[in-house]
Amino acid sequence: MQRYEQIEPMEPIIGPxxxxxxxxxxxxxxxxxxLRQTPRGWLVGFAIxxxxxxxxxxxxxxxxxxxxxxxxxxxxxxxxxxxINFVWWIGIGHAGTLISAVLLLFQQSWRNxxxxxxxxxxxxxxxxxxxxxxxxxxxxxxxxxxIPYPNTLGMWPQFRSPLAWDVFAISTYATVSLLFWLxxxxxxxxxxxxxxxxKLQRQIxxxxxxxxxxxxxxxxxxxxxxxxxxxxxxxxVVSVHSxxxxxxxxxxxxxxxxxxxxxxxxxxxxxSGFAMVLxxxxxxxxxxxxxxFITMKHLDNMAKVMLVTGSIVFYGYLMELFYGWYxxxxxxxxxxxxxxxGPYAPFFWALIVCNGIIPQLLWFKFFRQNIPFLFVFxxxxxxxxxxxxxxxxxxxxxxxxxxxSWDMYTPTFWDWSLYIGSFGLFFTLLFLFIRxxxxxxxxxxxxxxxxxxxxxxxxxARRVQLAGDTPEPAExx
Amino acid sequence: MTRPAIYGLMAxxxxxxxxxxxxxxxxxxxxHDMDAYTPFPIEEVIEAVxxxxxxxxxxxxxxxxxxxxxxxxxxxxxxxxxxxxxxxGRPPNITGWPSFIPITFESGILLAAFAAxxxxxxxxxxxxxxxxxFNVPGFERASQDRFFLCIEATDTKFxxxxxxxxxxxxxxxxxxxxxP
Numbered sequence: 001m002q003r004y005e006q007i008e009p010m011e012p013i014i015g016p017x018x019x020x021x022x023x024x025x026x027x028x029x030x031x032x033x034x035l036r037q038t039p040r041g042w043l044v045g046f047a048i049x050x051x052x053x054x055x056x057x058x059x060x061x062x063x064x065x066x067x068x069x070x071x072x073x074x075x076x077x078x079x080x081x082x083x084i085n086f087v088w089w090i091g092i093g094h095a096g097t098l099i100s101a102v103l104l105l106f107q108q109s110w111r112n113x114x115x116x117x118x119x120x121x122x123x124x125x126x127x128x129x130x131x132x133x134x135x136x137x138x139x140x141x142x143x144x145x146x147i148p149y150p151n152t153l154g155m156w157p158q159f160r161s162p163l164a165w166d167v168f169a170i171s172t173y174a175t176v177s178l179l180f181w182l183x184x185x186x187x188x189x190x191x192x193x194x195x196x197x198x199k200l201q202r203q204i205x206x207x208x209x210x211x212x213x214x215x216x217x218x219x220x221x222x223x224x225x226x227x228x229x230x231x232x233x234x235x236x237v238v239s240v241h242s243x244x245x246x247x248x249x250x251x252x253x254x255x256x257x258x259x260x261x262x263x264x265x266x267x268x269x270x271x272s273g274f275a276m277v278l279x280x281x282x283x284x285x286x287x288x289x290x291x292x293f294i295t296m297k298h299l300d301n302m303a304k305v306m307l308v309t310g311s312i313v314f315y316g317y318l319m320e321l322f323y324g325w326y327x328x329x330x331x332x333x334x335x336x337x338x339x340x341x342g343p344y345a346p347f348f349w350a351l352i353v354c355n356g357i358i359p360q361l362l363w364f365k366f367f368r369q370n371i372p373f374l375f376v377f378x379x380x381x382x383x384x385x386x387x388x389x390x391x392x393x394x395x396x397x398x399x400x401x402x403x404x405s406w407d408m409y410t411p412t413f414w415d416w417s418l419y420i421g422s423f424g425l426f427f428t429l430l431f432l433f434i435r436x437x438x439x440x441x442x443x444x445x446x447x448x449x450x451x452x453x454x455x456x457x458x459x460x461a462r463r464v465q466l467a468g469d470t471p472e473p474a475e476x477x
Numbered sequence: 478m479t480r481p482a483i484y485g486l487m488a489x490x491x492x493x494x495x496x497x498x499x500x501x502x503x504x505x506x507x508x509h510d511m512d513a514y515t516p517f518p519i520e521e522v523i524e525a526v527x528x529x530x531x532x533x534x535x536x537x538x539x540x541x542x543x544x545x546x547x548x549x550x551x552x553x554x555x556x557x558x559x560x561x562x563x564x565x566g567r568p569p570n571i572t573g574w575p576s577f578i579p580i581t582f583e584s585g586i587l588l589a590a591f592a593a594x595x596x597x598x599x600x601x602x603x604x605x606x607x608x609x610x611f612n613v614p615g616f617e618r619a620s621q622d623r624f625f626l627c628i629e630a631t632d633t634k635f636x637x638x639x640x641x642x643x644x645x646x647x648x649x650x651x652x653x654x655x656x657p
Contacts, residue, residue, distance in 0.1 A: 020516060020622035148551060156555035160564050165579040168548075172583040176590045183594055187620070191516075194617035210604035213611065214619045216500075218601045219518035220527040225597035228537050229590060236586050243579055446622075447517035450493055 013110045013448065015292025020446045023293075027440045028188075028195050030288060038435065041287065046431040052424025059418040063135060070414040077397045077409040082136035084389040085419050087244055088272070089129035089426075090170065091265075091385060094237055095273020096122025097177060100184075101233035104226075109451065110301060112444040113293040117284075118277050119181045120439070124429040125276070126174045128422045133166070135418070162246040169243040176236055180229050186212050187222070187443045241269040248392065254335035255396030258323060264316030271309035271355070272385035274302050278378035282371060284434065293440055296369055303368040306381070310359035313388075317356060331401055343408065344395045347387050354384025484609035484657045485511075485629035486640050487616075488649035493519055496624035499647040500525035503628065506643060510632035514610065514625040526626075533596050540592025541585045548584030552577040613653045627655060 014023075033039075062070060073080045096118035103111040134143045146167045148157055157164045189209035196202040212218070245265035248256040278299070285294040324336035339348045358380055361367045368374070399406045433439065490496045493515070500513050504525040513522045553571070556562060561569035567576055598604070610616060610627060619625050626649075628640050637654075644652050 024516075024621045148555065154560070156560055158562070158564065159552040159556055159580060160562075160567055160573070160576040162579075165583075168580045168583040172587045175587060179590050179594045183597065187517075191620045194620045206606065207604075210598065211606045211608065212603065212620075213605075213608055214514045214516060215601075216513040216515060216518070216523050217527045218603075219515070220523045221531040221533055221597050221601055223518050223523075224531045224533045225593045228534065228593045232537075232586050232590050232593070236583075239579070239582060239586075246579075443517045443620075450517065450519070 013113070013295055013297050014445070014452060015295060018292055018449060020449060023445045023449060024191060024195070024442055026290075027293075027438050027442050027445065028192055030434070031192060031436050031438055032195060032197065032201065034197075042431065042435055046428070046435075049424055049427035049431055052421055053428045054424070055417055056421025056424045059414055059421050060135060062414060063418070064140065068136065068138060070412065072409055072411045072415055074407050074409065076400050076405050076407055077394055079136075079393050079397060080409060081411055081415040081419055082132045084386065084393050085422060086129050086132035086136075087389045087393075088386050089125045089132070089422070090244060091241065091269035091272045092276045092382075093122040093125035093129065093173075093177070093273065094241060094266070094269035095277050096120070096125075097173075097180075097233050097237040098270050098273065099277070100180060101230040101237065104230045105234060108301075109448055110298055112448045113440050114277065114281060114298060115444070116181075116184060116441040117281065117439050118273075119177065119184065120430065120433045120437075121273075121276060121280060122177050123174070123181060124426050124433075125273075126170070126177060127429065128426050130170055130174060131422070131425075162243060162250050165243045166247055169240045173236060173240045176229070176233055180233060183222075183226060183229065184441060184444075185437065186210060187214065188438045188441065190214065191442050192438065238266055241266045253396055253400060254324070254329070254331045255320075255339075255392065258320060260316055260319050260323070264313060264319075267309045267312035267316070268385060268388060271306055271313055272382060274306045274309070275378040275381035275385070278302055278306075278374055279382060280430070282375045282378070284439070288434075288439075290440065293445060299371065299374055300365075300368045303362050303374060307359060307362040310355060310362075310381070314356040314359070317352065334399070335396060338399050339391065339395050342395065342399065344391070344398070348391050348395065351384055351387040351391055354380050355388060358384075482657070483630055483637070484655040485627045485631075485635070486637075486644055487610065487613050487625055487627045487653045487655050488644040488647060489613075489615065489651050489653070490624040490626065490647075490649050493624060495648075496626060497521045497525075499626050499649070502647060503626065503643075507634055508628050508632055508640075510629040510635070512627050512629070514616070514619040514627065516619065516621055516624075532600050533593060536592045536596035537589050541589035544588025545581050545585030547588070549574075549577055549581040552580055609655050609657050612656045615651075623650075 018026075071080055071082070096115075099111050099118040100115040100122075104115075134140050137143055145155075146157055146164070157167070186209060189205050190212035193202055193205035193209050196205055242262035242265065245261035249258055249261040251257060281294055282299075285291055321336050321339075324332040327333070339345070358377065361373075361377075367377075394409050398409055488499065490499060496513055496515060497519060500511075500522045503511055511526050513519075513526050515522060553574075556573070556577075557569050557571070563569050567573045610625075613625070615623065616625065626644075626647075628635060628644065634640075641652060
């Protein structure tokens, strides 16, 4: 009887009563909706996002006209919002790759319903992230000097600098994420082509699907290529945030010169990325009635991942403080004190509450399965992770070695407008994505349904066997 | 060689279980030039109709090796031969290699990923907007909830009448002759 209990309970990852046809119908009907029947809510959301995108563009225009002096930067705080936002956005992107690649390799099939969405989030977050370092350049129009190309200056990028590594890491990450996403879309474009009502729709999706015809020989290569891309993305995602952390760790500034940075940055990236996935999926599954595909099981699993990564991050904060004290260096010890009781101390303590204390609630199933709590929680973590980068960048810089060069950093209107405007870019792209592309991977959902059926049959057969019966042939079919 | 009058015979099935059984039977019967069309990859069907080697990993290996070595030697050349720089005491010769590893890694991954995607598309013969199987009535459901098995006319065992009889024995929904 004990074993019987172990086999039976299984939270579904697809809601009951779904078939291949209903899965396909439900998901593909969203991008195939006629333009004139676009939901009102979508239009409102898109309009708001688009106006923030305009704010972003105006901020960039003003920046190009006047230079970085419009921000609150000074010496010593030469890295302000631009770098904070860069690290914040790129961290958010990491959850997408983790969900699509790492969970694929670990055969966590529940990922199938959130991977397309998470990958799109990755792409858009990386697009936001990539802009900030370029805007932070004194002369952004010369950004191509970062790329090694034959030039009349006779100069190369400085390949020993983590900043040059960053260029390669981010551009590789953006490119590979895009390839991964597009490969995943090919079979779904074929589905949309086959279901399209109008001729124009059929032609557009027909072109995008490259003439995909669901052939098994093609699937064979497809699965191989997809697996390889996942295997390539997995070390890539670890390397990207490690390299970002080296931007700090290779310098000698107290608060940056820490060996724990790479793993702790990677964990923080996954933590903030899952927070953003929760922030986005909780309303979307509600609005588009996708509760059968993004189930409680998914939210619970994501909360568990956040509990693990959040605890690693909290450990990182404590270790930073410990090393500051243990280093026996007056500058490191001062940095720790300045964090805890200096002028920016409220930010530090807010960070500890947001990322250290509150995530510990996720030990309890009650909180993991409480949707309103998870939504609020995910926003708290997003804020917490932004504060983390603020603490690292600003608090470390503003009181460095020489007291005569200490200064305070106060963001200006244009700092805020560029940050808030980047949400406009992110959400505009996201709204376009959920309207015009299938936001859940259709064929992978059908595949999941197939394997769930098989598993259910297997469980049924096993259950009957344990109960002392032989399975009936009808159940095997 | 004369062009065969038809591309092949296409049988349509209702379920993943039926196509799996059918693909196995056709394989046992000795058919080689055949293909199944399913809404999602089914391991057992792929084993029955597709040759073992996909060719993709080989190109990925080449891409990865080219990318990594290209990245490494570019940095080596730039920082030790073309414009030697002593930065942070890292020697401007071969012993300074550790600081070149991150970019070596990234460029290796980049070219390997491109190799994976390009070889996937090229080896599959895509993009191919027209293909005979698209002529089969109801084939648009192959991407959704129907399962097709096509025995192609190029197969040595193919015979219009006997192959049709064989397919009939698998109890498909319907059998169609595929126009070339």
